Amino acid sequence: MTEGEFVSFAIYNTMSISPVRRLGRVISEMSKAGVSVSRIGEILDAPCEQDKPDVKALPMDGDIVFDHVSFRYETGPDVLSDVSFTIPAGSSFGILGGTGSGKSSLLTAFALLNPYADGTFTLDGADSSSFSLQQWRRNVAYLPQKPMLMGDSVADTIRLPWTLAGRRADEASAPDDHAATGKKTSARRGRFSRLFRSEQSQAKLALPDQLIRDTLDAMGCEDIDLARAPHDLSGGQAARVSLARTLLTRPAVLLADEVDAGLDDDNADKVASLMASAAAGGMAIVRIRHRPPDGRATRIVTLSSGRLS
Numbered sequence: 001m002t003e004g005e006f007v008s009f010a011i012y013n014t015m016s017i018s019p020v021r022r023l024g025r026v027i028s029e030m031s032k033a034g035v036s037v038s039r040i041g042e043i044l045d046a047p048c049e050q051d052k053p054d055v056k057a058l059p060m061d062g063d064i065v066f067d068h069v070s071f072r073y074e075t076g077p078d079v080l081s082d083v084s085f086t087i088p089a090g091s092s093f094g095i096l097g098g099t100g101s102g103k104s105s106l107l108t109a110f111a112l113l114n115p116y117a118d119g120t121f122t123l124d125g126a127d128s129s130s131f132s133l134q135q136w137r138r139n140v141a142y143l144p145q146k147p148m149l150m151g152d153s154v155a156d157t158i159r160l161p162w163t164l165a166g167r168r169a170d171e172a173s174a175p176d177d178h179a180a181t182g183k184k185t186s187a188r189r190g191r192f193s194r195l196f197r198s199e200q201s202q203a204k205l206a207l208p209d210q211l212i213r214d215t216l217d218a219m220g221c222e223d224i225d226l227a228r229a230p231h232d233l234s235g236g237q238a239a240r241v242s243l244a245r246t247l248l249t250r251p252a253v254l255l256a257d258e259v260d261a262g263l264d265d266d267n268a269d270k271v272a273s274l275m276a277s278a279a280a281g282g283m284a285i286v287r288i289r290h291r292p293p294d295g296r297a298t299r300i301v302t303l304s305s306g307r308l309s
């Protein structure tokens with residue numbers, strides 16, 4: 001090998017290192033993307049929850065009763081053992097309890113989101129089995145401990161319930177072309193791409209920007225622009241955006257799972273005050289909290305070893 005050939009070899013060798021490294025990264029990202037796509041496929045292919053037609057007139061007041069509720073997951077001990085309590089409409093009920101004591105499980109059970117729960121739940125004296133699932137959940141709103149915010153902007157994410165309602169109405173009036181054509185996948189793709197588009201103008205009429213703005217401002221979120229991407233929000237901001245969305249749907253019952261956990265005292269007080277006004281307007285509110293009592297709860301109970309005290 002001549003000196004020139006050796007220098008060329010060394011230069012080409014150096015030039016090839018970075019692309020080969022990048023190729024390695026691309027291959028690893030592609031395998032991650034493949035797993036994600038197959039998980040998305042599993043979700044899209046999951047069977048829809050079976051529901052029945054609405055059976056009672058809306059809206060309801062929010063007197064709620066948990067009666068002899070017991071609960072255990074497939075594995076592990078009892079999470080709740082024969083828990084019963086009543087929350088009158090217009091009151092705010094606080095639930096305390098250690099980590100893993102079953103607080104979130106109790107709320108998801110009442111929202112009929114937890115298939116393992118056994119017991120009776122009533123709203124205004126009517127058993128949950130006499131409602132359709134959709135109707136029950138329109139009245140009983142569960143605000144999860146980890147906010148789930150979808151959409152391109154804060155305004156989109158807050159309007160999601162109205163956007164979905166518009167989409168359901170459109171689908172109900174559209175002919176069922178799946179059965180005729182068997183083109184389930186393309187129809188599904190169409191539905192998803194339309195999710196944040198065609199029904200947005202209807203949703204915007206039903207929930208104007210100003211109402212969203214006022215609700216966020218009342219929670220100390222003056223700094224959140226409605227055009228902001230939801231995934232950029234801090235934990236405390238995301239929790240309040242999620243609360244704003246739920247409060248604006250005006251449920252009869254609000255099940256709030258540690259909504260103020262990531263807030264400073266000042267913002268936690270604003271949130272508590274907004275929820276107190278909702279309770280004064282007739283909403284029944286269950287608040288799971290780890291913070292010291294703030295004097296807003298009508299009653300506070302502690303969940304421990306599957307029992308309330």
Ligand SMILES: Nc1ncnc2c1ncn2[C@@H]1O[C@H](COP(=O)(O)OP(=O)(O)OP(=O)(O)O)[C@@H](O)[C@H]1O
Binds near residue numbers: 073101102104145
């Ligand atoms: N999907 C599940 N499958 C099996 N066990 C679960 C499941 N979800 C929760 N658990 C278990 O049930 C128990 C109660 O969980 P839960 O989330 O209700 O507690 P928590 O009181 O809300 O706790 P934290 O204060 O940490 O939010 C825990 O021991 C938890 O590990």
Ligand SMILES: [Mg+2]
Binds near residue numbers: 103105257
């Ligand atoms: Mg929890």
